[in-house]
Structure formats: structure tokens, C-alpha cells
Amino acid sequence: MIAQPERKIALWHLGVAYTAFLIGTLMGVLQVFIRNDALQLPAWLDYYQILTAHGVLLALIYTTFFIFAFFITGMSKSLGSFGPKVRLFSWIGLWVTLLGTVMATVMIIAGEASVLYTFYAPLKANGFYYVGLALVIIGTWVSSFALVGHYIVWRRKNKGQLSPLFAFMTITTIVLWIIACLGVVATVLFQYIPWAFGWTDTINVELSRSLFWYFGHPLVYFWLLPAYIAWYTIVPKLLGVKVFSDSLARLAFVLFILFSIPVGFHHQLTEPGISNFWKFLQVVLTFMVIVPSLMTAFSMFATFEISGRKKGGTGLFGWFKKLPWRDVRFTSIFIAMAFFIPGGAGGIINASFQLNEVVHNTLWIVGHFHITVGTPVAMTFMGLTFWLIPYLTGRRFTKRMQRLGFVQIITWSIGMLLMSTAQHVLGLMGAPRRTAYSGYNDHPSAMEWFDGIISNHVTMAIGGTILFLSAMILMYIVIMTMFVLPKAETPEQMVEFPLAESDMSNTPKWLENWWIWISIAAALIIIAYAIPLTHMIQHAPPGSKGFITW
Amino acid sequence: MDKKQSNHEVNLKGTLVSVFFVGIVIVAMWVAVYLMYVAR
Numbered sequence: 001m002i003a004q005p006e007r008k009i010a011l012w013h014l015g016v017a018y019t020a021f022l023i024g025t026l027m028g029v030l031q032v033f034i035r036n037d038a039l040q041l042p043a044w045l046d047y048y049q050i051l052t053a054h055g056v057l058l059a060l061i062y063t064t065f066f067i068f069a070f071f072i073t074g075m076s077k078s079l080g081s082f083g084p085k086v087r088l089f090s091w092i093g094l095w096v097t098l099l100g101t102v103m104a105t106v107m108i109i110a111g112e113a114s115v116l117y118t119f120y121a122p123l124k125a126n127g128f129y130y131v132g133l134a135l136v137i138i139g140t141w142v143s144s145f146a147l148v149g150h151y152i153v154w155r156r157k158n159k160g161q162l163s164p165l166f167a168f169m170t171i172t173t174i175v176l177w178i179i180a181c182l183g184v185v186a187t188v189l190f191q192y193i194p195w196a197f198g199w200t201d202t203i204n205v206e207l208s209r210s211l212f213w214y215f216g217h218p219l220v221y222f223w224l225l226p227a228y229i230a231w232y233t234i235v236p237k238l239l240g241v242k243v244f245s246d247s248l249a250r251l252a253f254v255l256f257i258l259f260s261i262p263v264g265f266h267h268q269l270t271e272p273g274i275s276n277f278w279k280f281l282q283v284v285l286t287f288m289v290i291v292p293s294l295m296t297a298f299s300m301f302a303t304f305e306i307s308g309r310k311k312g313g314t315g316l317f318g319w320f321k322k323l324p325w326r327d328v329r330f331t332s333i334f335i336a337m338a339f340f341i342p343g344g345a346g347g348i349i350n351a352s353f354q355l356n357e358v359v360h361n362t363l364w365i366v367g368h369f370h371i372t373v374g375t376p377v378a379m380t381f382m383g384l385t386f387w388l389i390p391y392l393t394g395r396r397f398t399k400r401m402q403r404l405g406f407v408q409i410i411t412w413s414i415g416m417l418l419m420s421t422a423q424h425v426l427g428l429m430g431a432p433r434r435t436a437y438s439g440y441n442d443h444p445s446a447m448e449w450f451d452g453i454i455s456n457h458v459t460m461a462i463g464g465t466i467l468f469l470s471a472m473i474l475m476y477i478v479i480m481t482m483f484v485l486p487k488a489e490t491p492e493q494m495v496e497f498p499l500a501e502s503d504m505s506n507t508p509k510w511l512e513n514w515w516i517w518i519s520i521a522a523a524l525i526i527i528a529y530a531i532p533l534t535h536m537i538q539h540a541p542p543g544s545k546g547f548i549t550w
Numbered sequence: 551m552d553k554k555q556s557n558h559e560v561n562l563k564g565t566l567v568s569v570f571f572v573g574i575v576i577v578a579m580w581v582a583v584y585l586m587y588v589a590r
Contacts (some may be wrong), residue, residue: 301565305551308563316564345576348584428586439559 001494008394009090010069011482014389016098017065018478023105024057025471032419035437037456046550047436048114053119055106058221059373060225062100066381067226068093068143071170073388074229077497078164079154085131092124093143100135100433103128114550116434118216119192121208124546125198134188135183144174162512165246165502172253173225174216175514179521180261195546203323206273207536212266214529221260223373225253227380229278230333231300236500237471238330239307239323244299248540250511252292252299257521259288262528266351270360273541278480278532279353285528287547288352293344300337311476328405329498335413340376346424347372364427366399367420375416379409382474389481390495396488397481397495404477411470419463425455 033039037501107113113125113147265282308319346368429449440446488494
């Protein structure tokens with residue numbers, strides 16, 4: 001078990017993460033009822049407040065705090081106990097991120113920031129909302145540098161050695177995160193905050209959106225890579241095998257640093273202020289991300305097959321039956337991976353330049369988000385929660401909890417299938433995103449969208465309700481494993497941190513030479529962004545004043 | 551050397567078929583939306 005101080009820091013992160021999860025999922029279920037006309041909100045609360053809170057608390061806050069809990073635990077487990085400075089800065093990071101979270105949440109609740117989680121200008125929130133978001137980023141940087149410091153100390157003590165796979169992957173994710181945040185820090189500090197506090201009258205909208213998506217796409221990988229860490233390093237242990245290929249895993253991760261950042265324009269394919277050449281270049285770079293994604297898919301299937309065959313599975317798919325389906329830690333992550341197949345395919349469609357016109361600004365994107373971040377990432381985190389909290393608290397994960405865990409992941413899967421399929425289909429027909437229910441003045445074409453059995457607000461509401469039920473079961477498991485269940489007394493009752501062995505004997509050392517990867521990443525970012533961003537600044541259209549539409 | 555030998559011994563035919571399945575899902579979904587795009 002890792003040292004008590006790190007356990008405490010990680011548990012605090014998990015506590016904040018699941019508080020955000022509780023409020024965020026409640027905001028989610030309210031939305032589907034409002035869209036279904038089954039619920040009328042009180043006058044002091046509107047749809048866009050709820051939508052903003054749902055996005056911020058789940059997509060930004062739950063993920064971030066959970067990820068750092070996982071990183072802190074895994075880094076302490078794989079590199080050894082933190083020194084006093086690393087602990088101190090991990091605490092400072094936690095409190096600064098929490099302060100920012102509270103500030104942003106208060107602004108949303110106060111009705112001062114119904115700007116959705118992407119906070120697109122010219123919608124203008126209270127300046128303190130942006131200050132809160134900036135503090136969230138600064139806090140994560142402090143936590144990140146604490147972990148980088150811990151890694152540097154380890155490398156100094158182990159000169160010439162490759163770091164353990166978990167640590168390598170954590171540092172890769174942190175490198176990606178720090179480079180990605182530069183865009184959002186630039187726009188929040190130099191554009192949004194001066195504008196929101198009235199120090200400047202107008203804002204360069206195109207520039208702000210471009211800087212946001214410079215950050216926004218790698219943000220997706222900041223969520224996804226910790227899930228991939230679990231897939232690469234935890235799943236093989238649950239299956240009783242080694243990591244399939246240490247080199248492949250490391251190469252896939254560094255490719256994410258290179259190709260997940262200079263690609264933000266694929267979120268802006270319908271915007272007029274960017275020339276087609278730069279959009280096309282970034283579309284090509286986006287497609288490069290498919291390479292490490294498919295490397296990961298191959299690696300996972302190979303891990304399953306090797307494990308299944310080792311346990312006696314024969315024939316083409318006999319190994320499949322031999323996988324540990326009764327282990328909720330595995331089954332949850334397997335379902336998460338399965339959801340990512342259509343999720344990833346949808347992502348390729350979104351990024352396919354012209355095809356983006358079919359789905360942009362429609363509910364398809366919302367559905368896509370829910371079967372990428374909302375399930376592959378979130379359900380992996382749920383699967384980790386089942387052992388991470390008892391591991392940290394020293395409590396038992398009882399059979400009853402294991403059964404409840406199954407109920408939770410099955411209900412989440414059913415709810416998500418219903419809701420996200422409805423969103424995908426409605427989106428293809430044209431139903432808009434980012435808005436409350438819109439029937440376009442009861443236009444017959446718009447009314448027809450909602451007539452189908454799947455493409456129906458009722459289906460979405462049923463899906464959303466099942467999801468909320470699932471979320472509450474998870475909250476029960478979290479509370480039980482955190483505070484209530486009996487402490488483990490014997491070694492058999494102790495919950496382990498299932499970290500797989502990874503054979504590094506054939507792994508080339510250059511895979512851990514950060515200067516190579518950071519330099520190539522910087523070069524690609526400059527190629528993809530320098531000229532179009534300069535153009536947006538030098539030939540800026542008249543700036544926009546702020547709009548408060550709520 | 552041992553590792554090379556053991557890699558050769560591993561039967562990964564199921565993995566090959568599985569990744570083809572993933573590829574087919576990607577292509578099928580892409581073509582479906584492409585046809586929709588062309589039809590509009």
C-alpha cells in the first residue's frame with residue numbers, strides 16, 4: 001500500500017471528483033426532463049445554467065480531480081513515496097483547483113455564467129467565472145509539476161533506466177496537458193478576463209475560439225489517456241498477463257503528444273475566418289491520431305487473446321469466453337472499450353471536413369461526446385473507482401458491492417445506449433445542439449424528427465433517467481467504500497492496485513527522450529497554427545461586444 | 551531471443567479478425583454518413 005500522506009491527497013481528489021459527479025449528473029437528468037416538457041424549472045433557474053453546470057462539473061471537474069487521484073496513487077505506487085515538497089505542491093494544486101471550481105460553480109449557480117462549458121465568445125460571463133477557470137488550470141499545473149518533480153527525482157536516482165510504464169504514461173499525459181493549456185490560458189488571461197471586467201470593450205471572437213480549440217481537442221486526450229493508462233497497465237494484470245508490448249504502448253503515447261494538439265481547427269470546420277488550406281492541414285493531422293488509437297485497439301485485443309488462450313481458449317474466438325467476465329473491474333473497462341468503437345468512428349466522421357457539415361451543431365455531437373467521454377472514459381474511471389477507493393481507504397470491496405457494481409455498469413450502458421443513439425439519430429436529421437428543445441415554431445419538418453421510436457424525447461428521457469439511477473448507485477458504492485465498509489483485516493481481504501508487469505528489455509531508450517517529442521510537437525504546432533493565428537490577429541475583424549442572452 | 555520465440559508462438563488470429571471488425575465499423579459508419587452528405 002502507498003504511504004498514508006499520498007492516500008490522503010488522492011482521497012481528497014476523489015471526494016471532490018464525486019461531489020462534482022453527483023451535482024453534474026443531477027443537472028443531466030433535469031435536462032432530459034425539461035426537453036420532454038415533464039419538468040418546469042423555477043424562475044431562478046434556467047436550462048442553460050443547468051447545461052453549463054452539467055458540462056463544467058462532469059467534463060472538466062469530475063475528470064480532472066479523478067485523473068489526479070489516479071496519477072498520484074499510481075506515481076506513488078510505481079516510483080515510490082513522495083518527498084515533502086511533492087506532497088506540499090500536490091496539496092497546493094488541489095486547493096487552488098478546488099478554489100477555482102467553487103468560484104466558477106458559484107458564478108453558474110448565481111446565473112452569471114450560462115455560457116456552456118466551451119464558454120464561446122461573444123457570450124459573456126461574469127469575470128470571476130473566467131478567473132475561476134484560470135485557477136482550475138493553474139491548480140492542475142501545480143499538481144502536474146509536483147508529479148514531474150517526483151519523476152525527475154526518480155530518474156536522477158535511476159540514471160539511464162527507463163521509467164515504469166505507468167510513470168511514463170502519466171508524464172506523457174502531463175506534457176500534453178501543459179502544452180495544451182497554453183492556448184486556453186492565453187485566451188482567458190489576455191482576452192476573456194479584460195473583456196469580462198470591462199477593461200476592453202470588444203473581443204476577437206475567431207481568435208478566442210481558435211485558442212480554445214487549440215486546448216479543447218487535446219483536452220479530450222487529457223481525459224482519454226488516463227483511461228488508456230488503465231487499459232494498457234491495469235487490464236493485463238486483471239487478465240493475468242504482461243503488457244502486450246512496452247514499446248508499442250510508449251510509442252502510442254508519444255504519438256498522442258504529437259498529433260492531438262495541432263488539430264483544433266477540425267472543431268471549427270464551419271467557421272468562415274479560417275482558410276481551407278489550414279483546415280485541411282489540421283484535418284490530415286487529426287487523421288494521424290487514428291494511428292495510435294488503432295495501435296491501442298490492436299494491443300488490447302492481443303492482450304485479451306493471449307490471456308484467453310493461456311486459460312485454455314481455443315479456436316478463433318474461444319479465448320473470448322475465458323476472459324474474467326465475473327470481475328467487475330475488468331467487465332466495466334471492457335464495456336468502456338466497446339463503446340469507444342462507434343465513438344471513435346464517429347470522431348473520424350466529425351473530423352472529415354465536408355462530412356462535418358452533416359453533423360456540426362447537431363445533437364449528433366452531443367451523442368458522440370457521451371459515447372466517448374461519457375462512457376469509454378467515464379466507465380473506465382468507474383471501473384477504477386471500484387478498487388481505487390478501497391485500496392486507498394483499506395476497506396473491503398465486498399461481494400455485495402461487486403454485484404452492485406455490475407448493476408451500475410449495466411444500467412449505465414443501457415441508459416447511454418438509449419440516450420446517445422437517440423442523440424445521434426436526431427442529430428443526423430437536423431436537431432440542434434447547444435439549445436433547449438427547439439421545434440422551429442412547430443414546423444412539420446422539425447416535428448417529424450421526434451416521431452421515431454429511437455429519435456424521441458421520451459427515449460432520451462428514459463435513457464437519461466436510467467443513467468441517473470446508475471450514477472446514484474455509483475455514489476452509494478463510493479460512499480460505502482470511502483466511509484462505511486469494514487476495514488480489510490487479512491491479506492486476502494486487502495484490495496490491490498492491479499499494476500501489470502511490462503517487459504522493457506527491448507524498449508528503445510529514445511522513446512523516453514522528452515526533448516525529441518516536445519520539439520517535434522512544438523514544430524507541428526508552429527506549422528499548423530503560427531500563420532493562421534497571426535492572420536487572425538493582424539487582419540482581425542471588428543471585435544464583438546459581449547452578449548448576455550439569459 | 552526467448553521473447554522473439556514466444557512472440558512467434560502466440561496465435562493472434564482472433565486479434566486480426568477483431569481489428570478488421572473495428573475497421574469495418576469505422577468504414578461502414580463513415581460511408582453511411584458520406585452517402586447522407588451526397589444525398590443532401
